[in-house]
Amino acid sequence: MIGQILLVILLFLLSIIVIIVAVTAVRSYRFRPHPDSEESEYQPTNDTAPAEKLAEAVRLRTISHMNSQDTDWSEFDKFRELLEQQFPLVHKNCVRTVINGYSLSFQWKSKAAASLKPILITAHMDVVPVEEETVADWVHPAFDGSIAEGFLWGRGTLDIKIHLIAALEAVERLMKEGYKPARDIYLAFGHDEEIDGMQGAYHIEKYYAEQGLSFEYVLDEGGFVANSLMEGIDKPVALVGIGEKGFANIRLSVTSDGGHSSMPSKNSSLGILAKALCRLEKHSCRPRLIPSVRQFLMDIGPYMKGINHLILANLWLFQPLFLKIFSGTSMGGALLKTTVALTMAQGSPAPNILPQKSSAVINCRILPGETGEDLMKYLRKVLRGIPIELEPLVLDNPSKISPTDSESYQRIGNLIKKYCNHAVVVPYLVMASTDARKYESVCENIYRFTPYQIDMADTEKIHGTNERISVENINRCVDFFTELMKS
C-alpha cells in the first residue's frame, strides 16, 4: 500500500518536472528575434567635410569648471562665432537666442503655421578637462582636432560635440536643398552639462516653458550603438535612453577627541568611519527588476545565445536566480540596484595627529521608483548603532521614464535600424546624468541617443584618454539627423 502511494507521488513529481521542462523549452523556442527588414544596408561615406567642421569645434577648449571663474569664457564666445561661420544658412534662417550668456537655442520655423508639435534636438558644447598626467598618453593631442587613421581625435568628439555639429550640419544641408520642415525644429545647446546644467539647460527649459512650448520629443545624448555589448550577443545593440537614475553625493562624518598619535584612544573617528564604510559595502541594496529594465532584457533576450537566452525566456521560473547572478556583475548591479560607491575619504592632516573629524563622501545612483529620501532612510538603517552624521551634498531623484510605445520612439527606432546596421533597438536606463531631464516640464517623450556605433571598449575613452570618433560615424550622424528632421 505504502509502496503504491510513494509510486503515485513519484509519478506526480516526475510529471511536474516534465511539464516545467516542456514549458521552458517551448518558451525558449518562441523567444525569437523579429525578422530583419529587407531594406538595403546604409553605408556611410568617407567624406571628411563634416569631420573638418567638428575638428574646428574640438580645437576650442570649451571646458566647464565647477568654479565658474576657472572657466575660460572666451572659448565659448569663439565657439559661438565658429558656428556662425560654419553654418551661415542656419544663422540666416533660424531664430537664434543666446540664453544666460552662452547657451544657444535655434528655432527653424515650419512652412505653415503648423498644428504639429515642434521637436527639440539638444546637446552641450562644454567638455571635461584632460588630466595633466594623461596629456602625454594621447596618440594625437586632445585639442588639436587631428584627423588621422580614419578618425577625428580629441576631447568632445564622442561627448558630445558630434551631436551638436551633426544636427547643425543636417539643418544646413536641408536648407541648402530648399527643404522646409512640416513642424518647427528647435536645437538647443547648453554650456555647463558636465557640471550640472543649472546655468545652461535649466535656463533653456525655463525660456521654452515661458513661451508655452510643448515638444513632440526631445533627443539628447546618453545612448549609442554598441558593438559587443555583452557576451552571447553578436548584433550591434542601440541603447536608447528612456530615463536616468537619480544621483546623490553624501558626506559621512564622525567626530572624536583627537590629540597626539602617541597616545591613541580606542575609538578613533577614522576607525568608526571605516567600520561604517565596510558595512555599506557589505550591505548592498536589494536588486529589483523595474519595468524599463525588464523591457530592456525582453528586447535583447531573443538575440542572446545559450543559457542567457533560456533564462531570459523563462524569467517566470528563473527570476530569483537571475537577479542573484546578474546583480553580481557591474552592469547588472547598476541596472538592478541603487548603487553606493565609496569615493572620497579624509582623516587628519598629518601622520602624527589623531583626527578630530573624519569624513567620507559616497556617490549613489538611485533606481527609478525610489527617491532620495528612501536612500537616506536606507543608509541610516544600515548604519544604525554607529555614531555618524549623514549630510546630503547633492540629492537628485531619478528622472521620469519616457514611453516606448510612442510614435517618436518607433520613428527613432526605425531610423536606427536603417542607419546602424539593423541594430537591435532597446530601451535603456542611463546611469549617468544628462541635460535631458531638465526638459521634463516641456516634453513627455525624452530620448537619449546619438547614432554613432562603437565598441563597448571605446566607451572608456569618453571622459578618458584618446577620445575619438570615426569619420564614417560622423557622416552616419549627419545622415541620420537629416532624415530624422525630414520624417
Ligand SMILES: [Zn+2]
Ligand atoms: Zn555629455
